[in-house]
Amino acid sequence: MSLSLRTISREQHLGYLQSLPSASHCQVPAWADVKNEWRSENLGWFNESEELVGAALVLYRQLPKVKRYLAYLPEGPVINWYAPNLEEWLQPMLAHLKQQGAFTVKMGPPVVIRRWNSAAIKAGIQDPNVKRLRDVEASVIEPRAFEVSDKLRRMGWQQAEDGGAGFGDVQPRYVFQVPLANRSLDDVLKGFNQLWRRNIKKAEKAGVEVVQGGYDDLPTWQHLYEITAERDKFRPRPLSYFQRQWTALNSEDPNRMRLYIATHEGEPLAAATMLTVGQHVWYSYGASANHKREVRPSNAMQWRMLRDAYALGASVYDLRGISDTLDENDHLFGLIQFKVGTGGEAVEYVGEWDFPLNKVLHKALDIYMSRR
Numbered sequence: 001m002s003l004s005l006r007t008i009s010r011e012q013h014l015g016y017l018q019s020l021p022s023a024s025h026c027q028v029p030a031w032a033d034v035k036n037e038w039r040s041e042n043l044g045w046f047n048e049s050e051e052l053v054g055a056a057l058v059l060y061r062q063l064p065k066v067k068r069y070l071a072y073l074p075e076g077p078v079i080n081w082y083a084p085n086l087e088e089w090l091q092p093m094l095a096h097l098k099q100q101g102a103f104t105v106k107m108g109p110p111v112v113i114r115r116w117n118s119a120a121i122k123a124g125i126q127d128p129n130v131k132r133l134r135d136v137e138a139s140v141i142e143p144r145a146f147e148v149s150d151k152l153r154r155m156g157w158q159q160a161e162d163g164g165a166g167f168g169d170v171q172p173r174y175v176f177q178v179p180l181a182n183r184s185l186d187d188v189l190k191g192f193n194q195l196w197r198r199n200i201k202k203a204e205k206a207g208v209e210v211v212q213g214g215y216d217d218l219p220t221w222q223h224l225y226e227i228t229a230e231r232d233k234f235r236p237r238p239l240s241y242f243q244r245q246w247t248a249l250n251s252e253d254p255n256r257m258r259l260y261i262a263t264h265e266g267e268p269l270a271a272a273t274m275l276t277v278g279q280h281v282w283y284s285y286g287a288s289a290n291h292k293r294e295v296r297p298s299n300a301m302q303w304r305m306l307r308d309a310y311a312l313g314a315s316v317y318d319l320r321g322i323s324d325t326l327d328e329n330d331h332l333f334g335l336i337q338f339k340v341g342t343g344g345e346a347v348e349y350v351g352e353w354d355f356p357l358n359k360v361l362h363k364a365l366d367i368y369m370s371r372r
Contacts, residue, residue, distance in 0.1 A: 005092040008044035008055065009134035014252065016044065016055045021315070022278035024110055025249075026171065027057050030256070032076075033248035034241075035059055043096070045079060045089060054079035054089065058097065061111070068361060071102035074171050081111050082144050086151050093116075093354060100316040103358035105367060108171050109152075109350050112140040113145035116346040118191075121336065124326045133174065135348055148358030149350050157353040160366075161284055172321030173351045176336065178306065178344035180278075181315035185307060191343025196299060203300035206264060210297075210304040213259035213271070216240050221271045222260055224287035229299065231290060234235045242273070242285075249275070255312070270297035272307050281309035302342070321347060 009047055010029040017023045025031065032040035038059040045054035056077030060069040077091050080176075097105050117139040124136035131336075152159075180188065189197065213220065222239040229236035247258035262270040270288040274281060283305060288298050309317045319339045323332035336346065356362035 002048050002222070003088055003092065004046045005043060005096055006046070008042050008052070010042055012044060012052060013042040013055050016052050020078070020278060021109060022280035023078045023281075025256075025275045025277050025282060025284075026074035027076040027078055028106075028249070028252060028256070028277060029056055029057060030248045031254035034058065034252075036244065036247045036259070037061075038072070039063050043077070043093065045092075056093070060100065060102070063211070063361070064111060067101055068103040068358070070103050070365065071097045071100070072170070073107040075108045076109050077107065078110070081109055081148050086148070087155055090155065094357065097267060098357045103208055103356075103361035105355040105357065106170070106352055107354040107360070108354075109148060111142075111145045111148050111350045113149070113345055113350050114143055114348040115142075118193075118340050120344065121326070121340050121346055125328070125337075125340075131325065131327045133348070136326070138187040139345070145350055146304045152353055155355075157351050157355050159166070159351055166341055173349055174322050174324050174338070175347050175349070176319040176339040176342075176344055177347050178308075178317040178319070178324050178342050179315070180310055180317055185310055187303045188306065188343075189303075193341045194342065196341040199296040199299035200303050203262075203295075203296040206295040208264050208269075208295050208297050208300045210301050214262045215243070215246050217259055217261060218246065220236075220261060220268050221273070221287065224271045224289055225285065227289055228236075228287040245273075258308075260301050262301040262304075264292055264295050264297060267292070269295070270301050272301055272305065274307070274309070276312060276314070277313040277358070279313060280318060281305075281312065281314040281319055284320065306324070306342075319344070324348075 001136065013029045017028060022154045029042060038061050043056040043058060044052050047053050054077060056073050057074045059074070061072065063070050063076050077093065083089060094105060115138060116133055116136060120136055121345040124130040124133065130136055178188065196246040218239060221242065226236050246257055260272050260274065261268050269292050272286040275284045283302065306317050319342070322336045322339060325332050327333060
């Protein structure tokens, strides 16, 4: 198949994504408005019949004082990654980005390489010799993903070490997902562990209510989010970021972003944002208060969000990033411990890849990033 690549309109880009079962929320045209400190471009691949067969959102970040750019395709491009002629898809993209002034290209193929079900993860946690997911035999291995990685290496794409935590990439390499396709909600609930089911009931009995919020409720979200940031020692994004996300994403699709708030006796105790693209639903950001944790507002909220995702026809409810650590002494262990109770699966993607178009500038960027 002979391919050509060119800039497309946002409408063409969105129309193409809407023709697919799903795509990453980082690849919808509106994501460019969320990341408004980056310049953006919409690209399309066309076959001999001039049919649009692939698309990408490219974000450009300019180097200080130099008109050279990092070109970033988060969780993209949206192409046929298993095509035998993968080089013919990617080479025109590299040529185009170089022409646009890019000195390096970073992309995140949305290609799953391994999956671990809850039983395998729990067995790994109980084994004192196991410290990481990679030490546990995967429940599912995707051979074609290894072929994609091999092809990328042969083309000259490079991959940085992740430092062992799975957090070396900008977007998470390891995520936790609850499959919903071909399951009833009762099946999904039965897949939760006893603690989760007990906590959901406890929240119901205590009178925790979970409601959908709107734009005007974002300050409530931000208050809980900043409490969480102080407790978990991370730097919070400002309220304006979530207001911009709400406006941009919901202008593209009124159902793209939702806000959920769990309250007890009228007091907001937990909140979360949810994103939807096609049949894929993400729990995006979460926050909770420091008190009244015994009424389990977060469990009640997750269960409501999952049920709403199911009602939307989602095939997967994505709880987003985890570390690959199974070591109870690691401060990141709690991430997977909380999520594995939903009975879902840990999923590993092939990770992010770089292509240096200017080796000197690329090396300088590497040094800068390693010192951050």
